[in-house]
Amino acid sequence: QKEVEQNSGPLSVPEGAIASLNCTYSDRGSQSFFWYRQYSGKSPELIMSIYSNGDKEDGRFTAQLNKASQYVSLLIRDSQPSDSATYLCAVRVGGGSYIPTFGRGTSLIVHP
Amino acid sequence: DADVTQTPRNRITKTGKRIMLECSQTKGHDRMYWYRQDPGLGLRLIYYSFDVKDINKGEISDGYSVSRQAQAKFSLSLESAIPNQTALYFCATSDPSGDTQYFGPGTRLTVL
Numbered sequence A: 001q002k003e004v005e006q007n008s009g010p011l012s013v014p015e016g017a018i019a020s021l022n023c024t025y026s027d028r029g030s031q032s033f034f035w036y037r038q039y040s041g042k043s044p045e046l047i048m049s050i051y052s053n054g055d056k057e058d059g060r061f062t063a064q065l066n067k068a069s070q071y072v073s074l075l076i077r078d079s080q081p082s083d084s085a086t087y088l089c090a091v092r093v094g095g096g097s098y099i100p101t102f103g104r105g106t107s108l109i110v111h112p
Numbered sequence B: 001d002a003d004v005t006q007t008p009r010n011r012i013t014k015t016g017k018r019i020m021l022e023c024s025q026t027k028g029h030d031r032m033y034w035y036r037q038d039p040g041l042g043l044r045l046i047y048y049s050f051d052v053k054d055i056n057k058g059e060i061s062d063g064y065s066v067s068r069q070a071q072a073k074f075s076l077s078l079e080s081a082i083p084n085q086t087a088l089y090f091c092a093t094s095d096p097s098g099d100t101q102y103f104g105p106g107t108r109l110t111v112l
Helices: none
Strands: A004-006 A011-014 A019-025 A030-038 A045-050 A054-058 A061-066 A071-076 A085-093 A106-111 B004-007 B010-013 B019-025 B031-038 B042-051 B054-057 B064-070 B073-078 B087-094 B107-111
Touching: A004 A085, A011 A019, A019 A030, A019 A085, A019 A106, A030 A061, A030 A071, A045 A054, A045 A061, A071 A085, B004 B087, B010 B019, B019 B031, B019 B087, B019 B107, B031 B064, B031 B073, B042 B064, B042 B073, B054 B064, B073 B087
Parallel strands: A011 A106, B010 B107
Antiparallel strands: A004 A019, A019 A071, A030 A045, A030 A085, A054 A061, A061 A071, A085 A106, B004 B019, B019 B073, B031 B042, B031 B087, B042 B054, B064 B073, B087 B107
8 A cells, every 4th residue: 555644734834934845655666756736726736746866946846855764845945825725745656557646735824 | 728627617416316527638648537635635546547448446436437438538427426425526637657647627526
């Protein structure tokens, strides 16, 4: 059973702060890792993907992967109220059906 | 125009009724998926299809069936709806790597 765990939150941060979202996974064969953002009432959209250990930066977003510890995180710098959403972590093992397993999501609230 | 469309967007039905949710995509992808999302439970895979002749069960297929009418169309049916099938349903597509899931806008289904 592949498991992807996230704290459901809500995580509340002030505008301009760094928001840190964490995700752990159980399958050591996992090779691909994704962060989706889902605004209330909308569908998820991919914002970051990471495949190797270390950091990957894209604008205000940084994904961090540590395969030895089986966790992946998303940092949002200079958080804005428009970043308020639910962030879904998704993990895919190598080979097989190539279908990611989604975590339950973390709700982020950025308050002015 | 949206790449992945779903109809209807909202549906209220009664216990025991048969209903069909439809999904169409213009991305040209072979892979299509049906997920349901419940508060606190994240996205769970119901069925997936890798091409017109390929249908596979996901983790929660009981009570559901699907039909892949064409590369662009993938329908989800509830043969006899029950109240615990009340949820938000998403259709998605992906390229063969599965790295990016492109979601439709969702169908909010309520079973009374």
